[in-house]
Structure formats: structure tokens, C-alpha cells
Amino acid sequence: MxxxxxxxxxxxxxxxxxxxxxxxxxxxxxxxxxxxxxxxxxxxxxxxxxxxxxxxxxxxxxxxxxxxxxxxxxxxxxxxxxxxxxxxxxxxxxxxxxxxxxxxxxxxxxxxxxxxxxxxxxxxxxxxxxxxxxxxxxxxxxxxxTPIVPRVGAALPASLPQLHSLEYRNPQDLPEGGVLVVGSGQSGCQIAEDLMLAGRQVHLAVGDAPRAPRVYRGRDSTDWLEEMGHYDMPIAEHPSSEKVRQNENHYLTGRDGGREIDLRAFALRGMKLYGMLDGVDGQTIRFRQDLTQHLDAADATYLRIRKTIDDYIEREGINAPQAEPYVPCWAPKSDPETLDLEAQGIGSVIWCTGFRxxxxxxxxxxxxxxxxxxxxxxxxxxxxxxxxxxxxxxxxxxxxxxxxxxxxxxxxxxxxxxxxxxxxxxx
Structure with a gap:
């Protein structure tokens, strides 16, 4: 060159x-x-x-x-x-x-x-x-x-390190203590898992990103969707038309050969889930009461994708293994309202809130x-x-x-x- x-x-x-x-x-x-x-x-x-x-x-x-x-x-x-x-x-x-x-x-x-x-x-x-x-x-x-950091971040204690997902590299580079991850799109979910696997206590503020199956009925879901022509659909033919450009990406991962990301399963492993961040009062973070809503909406998208694949398999007469019915493995007893940064030992905040x-x-x-x-x-x-x-x-x-x-x-x-x-x- x-x-x-x-x-x-x-x-x-x-x-x-x-x-x-x-x-x-x-x-x-x-x-x-x-x-x-x-x-x-x-x-x-x-x-x-x-x-x-x-x-x-x-x-x-x-x-x-x-x-x-x-x-x-x-x-x-x-x-x-x-x-x-x-x-x-x-x-x-x-x-x-x-x-x-x-x-x-x-x-x-x-x-x-x-x-x-x-x-x-x-x-x-x-x-x-x-x-x-x-x-x-x-x-x-x-x-x-341009990384997006919500203005509410300015209200966090000045002593609390904040970084955007763009700046995150690995758990070892972060200060000791728990980590508050804000945003549950592709980056947020994968970074939250990365921290959890490293033994960090993770607190995740969940947004409205949908989730997708990884392997379903014997094949990766992307294989099915590609075969169905989903990835060849021009935007002019998409049901949402140009509005689809504003949609959040579905979360899943290719880590360790590929697997689904189920935030409910993360909760069973000790991750703390909250709704969308709503405000800051000193050491206290306030959250909207919408965690259950977001988890249910993500599951609804997950199930719609499975049904789309099921319908294709039946329509084409394809011999594919049956799938177990989906049963949520965890649900919050109530939507958490607040998080005390000091009491929970939060050592850093990662903003996984996208780009402009x-x-x-x-x-x-x-x-x-x-x-x-x-x-x-x-x-x-x-x-x-x-x-x-x-x-x-x-x-x-x-x-x-x-x-x-x-x-x-x-x-x-x-x-x-x-x-x-x-x-x-x-x-």
C-alpha cells in the first residue's frame, strides 16, 4: 500500500x-x-x-x-x-x-x-x-x-469512574468493586456477561433491546433466516419501512462458539437487573418501574422469531428436530426502584448507550x-x-x-x- x-x-x-x-x-x-x-x-x-x-x-x-x-x-x-x-x-x-x-x-x-x-x-x-x-x-x-452519555451522568458522584462502551477493554482495567452497566443492547449485554464471568458483581439497567435465539431446531437462527430470505429484504419492503433504522439490535453472542443471551438466566447467576435509569440523587440511582415490561418484550420478540422459523419449517416440509417450549427461568418479584452506589460497593459505571x-x-x-x-x-x-x-x-x-x-x-x-x-x- x-x-x-x-x-x-x-x-x-x-x-x-x-x-x-x-x-x-x-x-x-x-x-x-x-x-x-x-x-x-x-x-x-x-x-x-x-x-x-x-x-x-x-x-x-x-x-x-x-x-x-x-x-x-x-x-x-x-x-x-x-x-x-x-x-x-x-x-x-x-x-x-x-x-x-x-x-x-x-x-x-x-x-x-x-x-x-x-x-x-x-x-x-x-x-x-x-x-x-x-x-x-x-x-x-x-x-x-459520537458516544452517547446521558446528561444524568453529570449528576453521579465526581469520584465515581465513568466510561463509555467504546473505552471498555476488560474487567481487569476497571477499579475494584461492583459495576453498573447502563443499557442492554448488544454491547451492554456482552460487556455485562464479560464482567460477570470475571467474577464482578454486575448491576444492569435494562432497556428495550429485543433478544434472539442462537441455535434453534438444529441450526443457528441466522442460517434459517438467511435461507428464508430475511437478510435479502430491502428496506422498502420491510413492514416498518425506514423506521427499522431506529430499532435496537437483537442481543445474542458468538462467545465460546455462540449462545443465547437470557438476562433472566444472568439474574439466576447473581446479576442484578433494573429498569431504565431515571435519575440520580447523590449516591442513589433511581430506575423506572419497567424491568418486567422489558424482559417480557424481549421474550416476545424471541418467541416471534422462533415461530417464524417454525412456520417456515412446516411450510417447506423440512425434517428438523423439535424444540422444547420456552419457559422463563426467572422473573423479578418486583421492579427495583433504587440502587445505593455506596452500599452496593459500585466502583465504576459503563455507559452502553450507543452513538450518534x-x-x-x-x-x-x-x-x-x-x-x-x-x-x-x-x-x-x-x-x-x-x-x-x-x-x-x-x-x-x-x-x-x-x-x-x-x-x-x-x-x-x-x-x-x-x-x-x-x-x-x-x-
Whole structure:
């Protein structure tokens, strides 16, 4: 790959902002089309996987779904565990191997600070290494930018360490004592389990994220759902339409070969569960009286997924083992109202409360009131601007390894078609 110290070109036909799986996929396909381009990566290739995940982090989708243009886990990479779930460092190694195969034109350590349309077409781009222009700009930096820490965190005792899930690495790095984890999405549940397995007393403020089965009727649930075409459903055909982009991800884990996450089972093992955090009075945390509601709602989603699979098996006449009926293993006698930080020996708080998108460096009229870019399958409403890697950009897999190749191909085909008339005129 080119030396990041080289000076930036004054102009490129296509500029890609971000060097993750989306940017690498685009580069592979652009090279196949013979389209000159450049990737600018603020940090290093695969930085988000490398530096923004905790030590025990692993995929929740099977390795076999890691299929990038010209490169797949079970194929060119030669992975030996297609039904397993890569750990963080294995994901980085997978992407580094792909980067060597793609050999993209990339400048690492260069931040893009402004992208603005130019009069007459194309874009002016300001970077930490100088200015340049581009005919087309593709934003490949996902949608997880600014960590969200609720304002109520400011009311916690100043002596109590707080960190966001982005900063969490392992239980050993935390101060001694119990840990309050706020949020029960993918990160919250997995971090809470990581701490529990390390022997920490965990207090988990449960939100409205749903849960999903791991292995059901003899197969991983993702195998069934993929076979049913669930992951190929475009957002335009989803019952919730664009509202699905605001949904919480289902929680489950790929840890130790993959298993379900059942917060009720965690409670039986000693984890303390609460409703959503509602306020702080000195050393006392107040919670909403909605723990039972959230546990029941998560189970309802879990059972709906099981029934969807049951109906498919029956409809297709598939011979699959029967499943035991689901029976909740635990229920709270009452929804806890408060937590005394001092009495319970809480030594730290981890905010697993998500991220906000921050595309403020893009000075183009494409964003709605929430800051979400207007686009059709990644093709923005302003000519020459594109997005890739956003959750439900087109399908469920758009923000994951499962769908990025398809999205990249669609964008590159659109760019190739747009650039062809200009090239023909210059011939």
C-alpha cells in the first residue's frame, strides 16, 4: 500500500473516506472497473475493529457471512471455522489480509475535515494533509461516531469512574468493586456477561433491546433466516419501512462458539437487573418501574422469531428436530426502584448507550432533521455523493459483513455509469 507520507493528489475521480470493510470493498471493485480513486483513512485500516472493541469482542453473525468482493472467510481467506464467530483480533487479521490482496491506494493518518460541492460539479475536500478535489465522494465511516452519555451522568458522584462502551477493554482495567452497566443492547449485554464471568458483581439497567435465539431446531437462527430470505429484504419492503433504522439490535453472542443471551438466566447467576435509569440523587440511582415490561418484550420478540422459523419449517416440509417450549427461568418479584452506589460497593459505571451519527464535516444539503443522509441504496440526493456501511442502508446486512459487498457493487456500478459519458467525450 502507498506510503501515507506521500503528498495528496490535487484531484481524483473518486475519493473514499474511511478504510474499513466498506472502503476496501469499494477499492477492489473500482480497480476492476479501472476507475482511479483514493482512500483517506483518519487512523489505520480497520481502525474501528482494532481500537474500538473490547478484548473479548466477537462477531454475532457466523464467519461464513464474512464475504467481501473477491474475498470470503471460507474461500480465499481459508478460514477453518465457517460456523464460528471471529474474535476481535481475528477480525482485524481477516481485514488486514484483505487489504493486502486489494492493495488499495490509501493515505492513512489523514482526516477529512470538510466536503463541499463545487460550482460546476464535483467536491472540494479539506483534509489534515491539505486540500484536494474529487468528482465523486463516498463516505464509508458507518454511523457510529459520537458516544452517547446521558446528561444524568453529570449528576453521579465526581469520584465515581465513568466510561463509555467504546473505552471498555476488560474487567481487569476497571477499579475494584461492583459495576453498573447502563443499557442492554448488544454491547451492554456482552460487556455485562464479560464482567460477570470475571467474577464482578454486575448491576444492569435494562432497556428495550429485543433478544434472539442462537441455535434453534438444529441450526443457528441466522442460517434459517438467511435461507428464508430475511437478510435479502430491502428496506422498502420491510413492514416498518425506514423506521427499522431506529430499532435496537437483537442481543445474542458468538462467545465460546455462540449462545443465547437470557438476562433472566444472568439474574439466576447473581446479576442484578433494573429498569431504565431515571435519575440520580447523590449516591442513589433511581430506575423506572419497567424491568418486567422489558424482559417480557424481549421474550416476545424471541418467541416471534422462533415461530417464524417454525412456520417456515412446516411450510417447506423440512425434517428438523423439535424444540422444547420456552419457559422463563426467572422473573423479578418486583421492579427495583433504587440502587445505593455506596452500599452496593459500585466502583465504576459503563455507559452502553450507543452513538450518534456525526456527518457535520459534509457541507451538502442531504441530511434530515436527525442528521441522517437522504439516499437511495447509498446514492445520496446530491449528485456525486455516496454512503456505505450504514445500518439498513439497503438491507439488514448493510451495516455488517453480510451485505457490504452488494452495496459496494451497486455504488460502483452507478459511478461507472456516471463517469462513462465523460470518458467517452474525452476519447
Amino acid at each position: 502507498p506510503d501515507s507520507a506521500n503528498a495528496l493528489p490535487r484531484h481524483v475521480p473518486v475519493l473514499i473516506v474511511g478504510g474499513g470493510q466498506g472502503g476496501l470493498s469499494l477499492s477492489f471493485l473500482l480497480q476492476q472497473q479501472g476507475i482511479d480513486h483514493l482512500i483517506l483513512e483518519k487512523n489505520r485500516i480497520a481502525h474501528a475493529w482494532r481500537a474500538e472493541r473490547w478484548d473479548s469482542f466477537c462477531l454475532v453473525t457466523p464467519n461464513r457471512q464474512c464475504v467481501l468482493p473477491g474475498f470470503s472467510y471460507a474461500g480465499e481467506y481459508g478460514g477453518k471455522d465457517p460456523h464460528g464467530f471471529m474474535l476481535r483480533d481475528e477480525i482485524v487479521a481477516f481485514l488486514e489480509t484483505y487489504a493486502r490482496r486489494v492493495n488499495p491506494p490509501v493515505r492513512e493518518g489523514v482526516a477529512v475535515t470538510r466536503v463541499a460541492p463545487r460550482e460546476g460539479g464535483g467536491y472540494a475536500v479539506q483534509t489534515s494533509a491539505g486540500a484536494m478535489t474529487a468528482d465523486k465522494v463516498i463516505i464509508a465511516i458507518s454511523g457510529y461516531h 451519527m456525526d456527518f457535520s464535516f459534509i457541507d451538502a444539503p442531504v441530511f434530515d432533521g436527525r442528521g441522517y443522509p437522504g439516499h437511495d441504496r447509498g446514492i445520496a440526493t446530491h449528485d456525486g455523493l455516496y454512503f456505505i456501511g450504514l445500518p439498513w442502508l439497503h438491507t439488514w446486512g448493510s451495516g455488517r459483513f453480510a451485505g457490504v459487498a452488494r452495496d459496494a457493487a451497486h455504488i460502483v456500478d452507478h459511478i461507472a455509469a456516471a463517469l462513462a459519458p465523460r470518458e467517452q467525450a474525452m476519447a
